Amino acid sequence: MVDVTKRTPIWYQGGVASALAACCTHPLDLLKVHLQTQQGARIRGTQIAVNIVRTQGVLALYNGLSASIGRQLTYSMTRFAFYDVMKPIVVKDGNPTMLQKMVIASCGGFVGGVVGTPCDMINVRMQNDIKLPKELRRNYKHVFDGLYQVFTKEGFLTLFSGVGMASSRAVLITNGQIAFYDQIKEMLLGTSSFNDTIYTHFTASFIAGAVATGITQPVDVMKTRLMNAKPGEYRNVWHCVVETGKHGPLSFFKGFVPAFVRLGPQTILTWIFKEQLRMRYGKNPK
Numbered sequence: 001m002v003d004v005t006k007r008t009p010i011w012y013q014g015g016v017a018s019a020l021a022a023c024c025t026h027p028l029d030l031l032k033v034h035l036q037t038q039q040g041a042r043i044r045g046t047q048i049a050v051n052i053v054r055t056q057g058v059l060a061l062y063n064g065l066s067a068s069i070g071r072q073l074t075y076s077m078t079r080f081a082f083y084d085v086m087k088p089i090v091v092k093d094g095n096p097t098m099l100q101k102m103v104i105a106s107c108g109g110f111v112g113g114v115v116g117t118p119c120d121m122i123n124v125r126m127q128n129d130i131k132l133p134k135e136l137r138r139n140y141k142h143v144f145d146g147l148y149q150v151f152t153k154e155g156f157l158t159l160f161s162g163v164g165m166a167s168s169r170a171v172l173i174t175n176g177q178i179a180f181y182d183q184i185k186e187m188l189l190g191t192s193s194f195n196d197t198i199y200t201h202f203t204a205s206f207i208a209g210a211v212a213t214g215i216t217q218p219v220d221v222m223k224t225r226l227m228n229a230k231p232g233e234y235r236n237v238w239h240c241v242v243e244t245g246k247h248g249p250l251s252f253f254k255g256f257v258p259a260f261v262r263l264g265p266q267t268i269l270t271w272i273f274k275e276q277l278r279m280r281y282g283k284n285p286k
Contacts (some may be wrong), residue, residue: 005196007086007282009274014080015096018072018271021266026068027061028262033127033224035255045258056130064126066141071123075116079174080274082108098183104172105179113170118159122146124227160225169219176212179268181205201275202268209267213260218252218257243256 022029033043052060086104092094096104122143130135140146149225150158185204187195194203228242234240245252 002284004142004279004282006285007278008093008285009080009084009278011081011085012077013277013282014084014270014274015073017270017277018080019074021269022068022072023065024280025266026065027261028258029125030061030063032255032262033124033228033256033260034131034155045255059062059233060095060130063130064123067119067123067126067140068144070119070143071116075112075170076270077112078107079112079170080178081179082111083174089126095186098179101179101182102175105174109170109172109174110167110179112174113167114160114163117161117163117166118147119149120144120223121159121227121253122150122159124224128228148233149191161185161229162223165219165223165226168234169216169223171213172216173263174216174217175269177208180211181208181267181271184208196279198272198275201271205268206264208271209264210260212240212267213256213263216263217256217259221254223253230284 009114027049032047034048035043035045049061083104086103086108087096090100090104121272122140124144125138126146129139138146138149140149147159181204185200188200188204189196192202212234221244222237222240226234226237229240234243
């Protein structure tokens with residue numbers, strides 16, 4: 001009888017798990033984008049949610065869902081696949097150190113950030129569309145329509161607007177979500193109180209989600225602003241930083257609570273789904 005806890009993940013399972021989690025947390029992601037892109041007087045996330053539902057219906061909370069799923073199947077699949085494939089190659093015997101885990105996660109996150117930027121940009125634009133006047137809305141039908149319109153109307157390079165911020169954030173969040181989760185889970189399993197069960201997966205992912213939110217929020221705000229910017233609004237990343245900073249240091253943490261509320265469940269659900277996929281359909285130990 002095979003011990004399912006000894007099974008190892010298959011490269012695509014992280015992307016599938018992330019896409020499933022995104023379907024559950026997308027409304028929270030939408031509210032986060034709205035909070036990060038608002039100018040002037042601050043409006044609470046609950047007020048934004050109520051206004052969206054009241055004026056456009058509940059389904060408006062799922063604007064950009066196709067782009068969110070597309071992002072997970074590019075960005076998250078790449079970073080999880082890189083980590084899962086490279087980890088046993090880097091360390092053939094025994095467990096890697098925390099530093100080795102962070103190096104692998106950083107490389108995977110950087111590549112994933114670049115690969116996922118086009119879908120990420122469409123995701124941000126589609127989510128932000130509903131708060132714009134009708135004459136200014138982009139009205140992308142779905143992720144593929146958005147990618148096509150940007151490519152034909154704005155050029156190929158526009159698809160990678162904010163790629164520097166996206167890849168930088170991806171490095172940080174992959175360390176928080178993957179390297180820290182791996183390390184925390186390893187530490188928990190080293191005690192007598194935890195086994196390789198859903199309770200352990202929940203505990204480790206909850207802590208990892210908190211870490212990931214804390215280290216990525218300022219970069220996430222910059223990424224969102226750059227991706228949603230009008231042509232010429234920001235000359236470069238530094239100009240975006242300066243303009244945002246004019247509203248005070250807390251401007252870099254706009255949407256922090258919704259970001260944690262969104263990233264926490266996203267991280268927890270991703271790992272619960274991924275661990276279940278690993279134990280049910282992963283590779284059996286040799």
